[in-house]
Amino acid sequence: METKKLAIIATKGTLDWAYPPFILASTAAALGYEVQIFFTFYGLQLVRKDVSGLKVSPLGNPGMPMKMPFGPKWFKGINWNIPNAVQSLVPGYENVATSLMKMTIANNGVATIPELRSLCQEADVKFIACQMTVELFGFEHSDFIDGMEYGGAATFFEFAGESDICLFI
Protein backbone atom coordinates (compact mmCIF):
# COMPACT_ATOMS: atom_id res chain seq x y z
CA MET A 1 0.00 0.00 0.00
CA GLU A 2 1.32 3.41 -0.91
CA THR A 3 2.04 5.77 2.00
CA LYS A 4 -0.69 8.32 2.57
CA LYS A 5 0.28 11.98 2.69
CA LEU A 6 -0.98 14.89 4.78
CA ALA A 7 -0.13 18.49 3.93
CA ILE A 8 -0.92 21.27 6.39
CA ILE A 9 -0.61 25.04 6.06
CA ALA A 10 -0.26 26.62 9.52
CA THR A 11 -1.08 30.32 9.46
CA LYS A 12 -2.01 31.23 13.01
CA GLY A 13 0.31 32.24 15.81
CA THR A 14 -1.62 31.97 19.05
CA LEU A 15 -1.41 29.36 21.80
CA ASP A 16 -4.85 27.90 21.05
CA TRP A 17 -4.28 27.67 17.30
CA ALA A 18 -0.84 26.15 17.83
CA TYR A 19 -2.49 22.88 18.78
CA PRO A 20 -4.41 21.68 15.68
CA PRO A 21 -1.42 21.50 13.29
CA PHE A 22 0.83 19.66 15.75
CA ILE A 23 -1.87 17.31 17.06
CA LEU A 24 -2.99 16.32 13.57
CA ALA A 25 0.55 16.03 12.22
CA SER A 26 1.85 13.87 15.07
CA THR A 27 -1.21 11.63 15.01
CA ALA A 28 -1.09 11.21 11.24
CA ALA A 29 2.60 10.30 11.50
CA ALA A 30 1.73 7.69 14.15
CA LEU A 31 -0.82 6.25 11.73
CA GLY A 32 1.86 5.93 9.07
CA TYR A 33 1.26 9.09 7.05
CA GLU A 34 4.05 11.13 5.52
CA VAL A 35 3.45 14.68 6.79
CA GLN A 36 4.59 18.17 5.91
CA ILE A 37 3.61 21.43 7.59
CA PHE A 38 4.12 24.71 5.78
CA PHE A 39 4.39 27.58 8.27
CA THR A 40 3.51 30.96 6.90
CA PHE A 41 2.58 34.40 8.23
CA TYR A 42 1.73 34.20 11.95
CA GLY A 43 2.19 30.43 11.83
CA LEU A 44 5.94 31.13 11.90
CA GLN A 45 5.56 31.84 15.62
CA LEU A 46 4.95 28.12 16.14
CA VAL A 47 8.43 27.11 14.99
CA ARG A 48 10.46 29.74 16.82
CA LYS A 49 13.02 28.36 19.25
CA ASP A 50 11.23 30.09 22.09
CA VAL A 51 7.46 29.60 22.06
CA SER A 52 6.92 30.85 25.60
CA GLY A 53 5.61 34.06 24.04
CA LEU A 54 2.61 32.33 22.44
CA LYS A 55 -0.55 33.82 23.87
CA VAL A 56 -4.27 33.34 23.70
CA SER A 57 -6.66 36.25 23.40
CA PRO A 58 -10.25 35.94 24.58
CA LEU A 59 -10.89 39.43 23.16
CA GLY A 60 -13.42 39.29 20.36
CA ASN A 61 -13.70 35.51 20.73
CA PRO A 62 -17.18 34.74 22.07
CA GLY A 63 -16.57 31.01 21.57
CA MET A 64 -13.94 30.84 24.28
CA PRO A 65 -15.19 29.62 27.66
CA MET A 66 -13.68 31.71 30.45
CA LYS A 67 -13.42 29.31 33.34
CA MET A 68 -11.01 29.20 36.22
CA PRO A 69 -8.67 26.17 36.36
CA PHE A 70 -8.50 26.18 40.17
CA GLY A 71 -10.78 26.27 43.21
CA PRO A 72 -13.80 24.18 44.20
CA LYS A 73 -15.99 22.58 41.53
CA TRP A 74 -18.77 25.19 41.70
CA PHE A 75 -16.19 27.95 41.18
CA LYS A 76 -14.58 26.18 38.20
CA GLY A 77 -18.03 25.86 36.64
CA ILE A 78 -18.63 29.61 36.43
CA ASN A 79 -18.31 31.10 32.96
CA TRP A 80 -16.92 34.62 33.41
CA ASN A 81 -18.71 36.77 30.93
CA ILE A 82 -16.35 39.74 30.62
CA PRO A 83 -17.34 42.40 28.07
CA ASN A 84 -14.91 43.09 25.20
CA ALA A 85 -14.66 46.72 26.28
CA VAL A 86 -13.27 45.64 29.64
CA GLN A 87 -10.95 43.05 28.12
CA SER A 88 -9.46 45.59 25.76
CA LEU A 89 -8.82 48.17 28.48
CA VAL A 90 -7.36 46.08 31.29
CA PRO A 91 -3.55 46.00 30.94
CA GLY A 92 -2.11 42.48 30.94
CA TYR A 93 -5.50 40.87 30.30
CA GLU A 94 -4.02 38.54 27.64
CA ASN A 95 -1.21 37.53 29.96
CA VAL A 96 -3.69 36.54 32.65
CA ALA A 97 -5.86 34.63 30.16
CA THR A 98 -2.75 32.90 28.77
CA SER A 99 -1.48 31.74 32.15
CA LEU A 100 -4.97 30.48 33.04
CA MET A 101 -5.10 28.54 29.78
CA LYS A 102 -1.65 27.03 30.40
CA MET A 103 -2.85 25.93 33.82
CA THR A 104 -5.97 24.35 32.26
CA ILE A 105 -3.80 22.56 29.67
CA ALA A 106 -1.57 21.11 32.41
CA ASN A 107 -4.57 20.10 34.56
CA ASN A 108 -6.09 18.17 31.66
CA GLY A 109 -3.00 16.16 30.73
CA VAL A 110 -2.77 17.95 27.40
CA ALA A 111 0.76 18.10 25.97
CA THR A 112 2.65 21.39 25.75
CA ILE A 113 3.45 22.87 22.34
CA PRO A 114 7.23 22.21 22.60
CA GLU A 115 6.41 18.60 23.55
CA LEU A 116 4.03 18.04 20.60
CA ARG A 117 6.43 19.78 18.27
CA SER A 118 9.34 17.54 19.17
CA LEU A 119 7.08 14.47 18.91
CA CYS A 120 6.34 15.60 15.34
CA GLN A 121 10.03 15.97 14.57
CA GLU A 122 10.85 12.57 16.09
CA ALA A 123 8.18 11.10 13.79
CA ASP A 124 9.84 12.72 10.74
CA VAL A 125 7.16 15.34 10.13
CA LYS A 126 8.78 17.83 7.77
CA PHE A 127 8.59 21.51 8.76
CA ILE A 128 8.86 24.12 6.03
CA ALA A 129 8.92 27.85 6.77
CA CYS A 130 7.75 30.31 4.16
CA GLN A 131 10.89 32.25 3.23
CA MET A 132 8.89 35.25 2.01
CA THR A 133 7.15 35.78 5.35
CA VAL A 134 10.37 35.05 7.27
CA GLU A 135 11.83 38.09 5.51
CA LEU A 136 8.62 40.12 5.67
CA PHE A 137 8.54 39.87 9.46
CA GLY A 138 12.27 40.41 9.86
CA PHE A 139 13.07 36.97 11.24
CA GLU A 140 16.44 35.23 10.89
CA HIS A 141 16.82 31.49 10.26
CA SER A 142 18.53 31.36 13.65
CA ASP A 143 15.21 32.36 15.28
CA PHE A 144 13.76 28.99 14.30
CA ILE A 145 14.27 25.45 15.59
CA ASP A 146 16.76 23.10 13.95
CA GLY A 147 15.53 20.88 11.16
CA MET A 148 13.51 23.58 9.38
CA GLU A 149 13.52 23.88 5.62
CA TYR A 150 12.83 27.15 3.86
CA GLY A 151 10.87 27.56 0.66
CA GLY A 152 7.95 29.14 -1.09
CA ALA A 153 4.53 28.30 -2.43
CA ALA A 154 5.98 26.10 -5.18
CA THR A 155 7.76 24.01 -2.52
CA PHE A 156 4.45 23.53 -0.74
CA PHE A 157 2.62 22.44 -3.88
CA GLU A 158 5.30 19.90 -4.75
CA PHE A 159 4.16 17.84 -1.75
CA ALA A 160 0.56 19.08 -1.41
CA GLY A 161 -0.21 18.21 -5.02
CA GLU A 162 0.37 14.56 -4.22
CA SER A 163 -1.26 14.62 -0.79
CA ASP A 164 -4.36 12.68 0.22
CA ILE A 165 -5.39 15.30 2.77
CA CYS A 166 -4.60 18.99 2.66
CA LEU A 167 -5.57 21.37 5.47
CA PHE A 168 -5.39 25.12 5.87
CA ILE A 169 -5.22 26.02 9.55
Place this chain on the structure above:
Amino acid sequence: MDFSKELDARGLNCPLPILRTKKALAEMTSGDILKVIATDPGSVKDMQAFAKQTGNELVNSAEAGGEYTFFMKKK
Protein backbone atom coordinates in the same frame (compact mmCIF):
# COMPACT_ATOMS: atom_id res chain seq x y z
CA MET B 1 -4.61 -11.83 29.28
CA ASP B 2 -0.86 -12.29 28.77
CA PHE B 3 1.09 -9.31 27.54
CA SER B 4 4.76 -8.56 27.02
CA LYS B 5 4.71 -4.85 27.77
CA GLU B 6 2.53 -2.38 29.68
CA LEU B 7 1.97 1.28 28.92
CA ASP B 8 0.51 3.58 31.54
CA ALA B 9 -1.25 6.42 29.68
CA ARG B 10 -3.44 7.47 32.61
CA GLY B 11 -3.96 11.20 32.90
CA LEU B 12 -2.80 11.81 29.33
CA ASN B 13 -5.05 13.43 26.78
CA CYS B 14 -5.38 13.29 22.98
CA PRO B 15 -3.16 12.61 21.06
CA LEU B 16 -0.62 11.41 23.65
CA PRO B 17 -2.11 7.94 24.36
CA ILE B 18 -1.94 7.11 20.63
CA LEU B 19 1.56 8.53 20.19
CA ARG B 20 2.88 6.60 23.21
CA THR B 21 1.17 3.42 21.94
CA LYS B 22 2.83 3.81 18.58
CA LYS B 23 6.21 4.35 20.24
CA ALA B 24 5.81 1.37 22.56
CA LEU B 25 4.81 -0.92 19.66
CA ALA B 26 7.85 0.18 17.69
CA GLU B 27 10.11 -1.34 20.35
CA MET B 28 8.28 -4.69 20.30
CA THR B 29 8.36 -7.67 17.95
CA SER B 30 5.57 -8.93 15.73
CA GLY B 31 2.92 -10.93 17.60
CA ASP B 32 3.75 -9.36 20.99
CA ILE B 33 0.89 -7.91 23.00
CA LEU B 34 0.94 -4.42 24.49
CA LYS B 35 -1.34 -3.55 27.39
CA VAL B 36 -2.40 0.11 27.51
CA ILE B 37 -4.21 1.74 30.42
CA ALA B 38 -5.80 5.14 29.71
CA THR B 39 -8.28 7.53 31.31
CA ASP B 40 -9.08 9.57 28.19
CA PRO B 41 -12.65 8.58 27.15
CA GLY B 42 -11.73 9.54 23.56
CA SER B 43 -9.12 6.77 23.52
CA VAL B 44 -11.85 4.13 23.08
CA LYS B 45 -12.65 5.21 19.53
CA ASP B 46 -9.07 6.32 18.87
CA MET B 47 -7.53 2.94 19.70
CA GLN B 48 -9.99 1.22 17.35
CA ALA B 49 -9.16 3.73 14.62
CA PHE B 50 -5.43 3.33 15.25
CA ALA B 51 -5.67 -0.45 14.97
CA LYS B 52 -7.72 -0.27 11.79
CA GLN B 53 -5.34 2.11 10.08
CA THR B 54 -2.03 0.60 11.19
CA GLY B 55 -2.90 -3.09 10.90
CA ASN B 56 -2.10 -3.82 14.55
CA GLU B 57 -4.84 -5.88 16.16
CA LEU B 58 -6.92 -4.63 19.09
CA VAL B 59 -7.54 -8.03 20.68
CA ASN B 60 -9.41 -6.86 23.73
CA SER B 61 -10.60 -3.71 25.47
CA ALA B 62 -12.43 -3.08 28.71
CA GLU B 63 -13.59 -0.24 30.94
CA ALA B 64 -13.68 -0.25 34.72
CA GLY B 65 -13.98 2.66 37.11
CA GLY B 66 -13.10 5.32 34.57
CA GLU B 67 -10.04 3.43 33.32
CA TYR B 68 -9.80 1.93 29.87
CA THR B 69 -7.63 -1.10 29.20
CA PHE B 70 -6.56 -2.14 25.73
CA PHE B 71 -4.61 -5.13 24.47
CA MET B 72 -2.92 -4.42 21.17
CA LYS B 73 -1.17 -7.16 19.19
CA LYS B 74 1.70 -5.92 17.09
CA LYS B 75 1.42 -6.55 13.35
